[in-house]
Amino acid sequence: MQIFPDKFIPTLEREFRGCYLIFGDEPQQKFEILQALRSKAKQQGFTERTVLVADTDFSWNTLLDATQAMSLFADRTLIELELPTGKPGTEGAGLLTDIAANLSPDTLLIIHGPRIGKDVQRTKWFKALDSIGAFTLCYPLEGNALSGWLSRRLQQAGFQFTPGCVKMLADFCEGNLMAGAQEIEKLILAYPDKQIDEQKLSQALVDQSRFNVFQLVDVMLQGDKERCVKMLYRLESEGIEPNIIIWALIREWQTLWNVCQLQQSRQPIVWQKFGIWQNRQGFYQQALKRLNSEQLTRIGDQLTQADFLFKQESVVRPYIKLAHLCLLFAGVPLLHMPLSDTEMAV
Structure with missing residues (x-):
């Protein structure tokens, strides 16, 4: 099941699954989603956390052992696996497919990595894990999607603002959501009355737009x-x-x-x-x-x-x-x- 990034946290509050696949090259959305998952996992009793990185020296038996180990100090375990290339290789793909069929309800598996294509989403291992969990693709926002994200962020912070503020903020942080989030945090400190217009915004912003x-x-x-x-x-x-x-x-x-x-x-x-x-x-x-x-x-x-x-x-x-x-x-x-x-x- 695919969950779009802007719907992820509300969906997480309603339904908690055993596996999550988080991929993409937009760091702000990925960071917030991973943080939300860790917080929710802790609330659900997943108090032990194992972090693994499937680099060139990685042994897939390490992941297998982690999913099968029973902790003496925690009933439930959170396992975070990073795939630096977005692909696990032949050995990893086979193991992940097997894990999907046998994942314990006392184990939460989070797999994350860079941007992936349809070819990865169509693989057996991806589909197997998705069938017991959900996946999210975090890609850079542009145009109306970026404006909508900024508007929601300003509203959540309690600001009263004009449409021109959103356009100005989008121009300044386009291609860099992290900068947009940081600028809004600065606005909270600079304008505690939560009233902003284009003039106030132009005085406070630093152009941090980034593109590739x-x-x-x-x-x-x-x-x-x-x-x-x-x-x-x-x-x-x-x-x-x-x-x-x-x-x-x-x-x-x-x-x-x-x-x-x-x-x-x-x-x-x-x-x-x-x-x-x-x-x-x-x-x-x-x-x-x-x-x-x-x-x-x-x-x-x-x-x-x-x-x-x-x-x-x-x-x-x-x-x-x-x-x-x-x-x-x-x-x-x-x-x-x-x-x-x-x-x-x-």
Whole structure:
């Protein structure tokens, strides 16, 4: 049974299961869910806690022993298992499947790790554990989902606020829920009367928005020019190597080019062949409505040139060139507006 992160704690109060699978790359939601589980487990008498990490040196017999051991000091045991890669491997998968069939009601098993895909959710071990428990996927929030999360957080803190406050807060902490939660905690101390507006908020906030390259690519494919430039600015300030971004742009160009060729030859597009799941297919479709094969050819030439210059470390301000490239993907007609030599090369 899947439980969405914003519904997890209310659901936990109503129903307590023997196993929970918590995956995703959004730390704030994961932290709060794990803390809620630990607190609830303690209330339910799971007073002994065992923490395991399935790294390269991990012995799966350790987990088996933990699920079978009877403590002299506690009737019920909480076992937390971290899967650093999101996958247990062949040996671990078999053992987890067996554990799901024989898990004692006096043992609570929590498994957590990074973002996983549908391939993991379809595995035998995942389904077996889900059948006796529940799973939650904690992914970064954007747009309306982020605004809703912030609004609920402000309401829970007792604030009276305007819609503009939510938008401002979202702009400041986009891609970093932890920063949003911290800023609201600061607001509680700064404004004990719980009355805030845009002016008060602008005085109190520190811009802590954080993005990763994958988010940048999705926004670029959607054609959101303003957000694209903002993300590049933040990535530059965080010291992300330009070569990482140029590699991502080349990879996306190759995918768009291949799909474009299939469309032109009226061949069926098997999205999974390109590693593109249903939730991202629309991004590529949007991009291909803006870009024809001629435009893609020219973008490919620009990428080749930029890749060569970046590898030679002969670009003074590489993020200017990256912005130029991203805006080309977004459909801005810049192909006939090359950057000047002073902006590009030493």
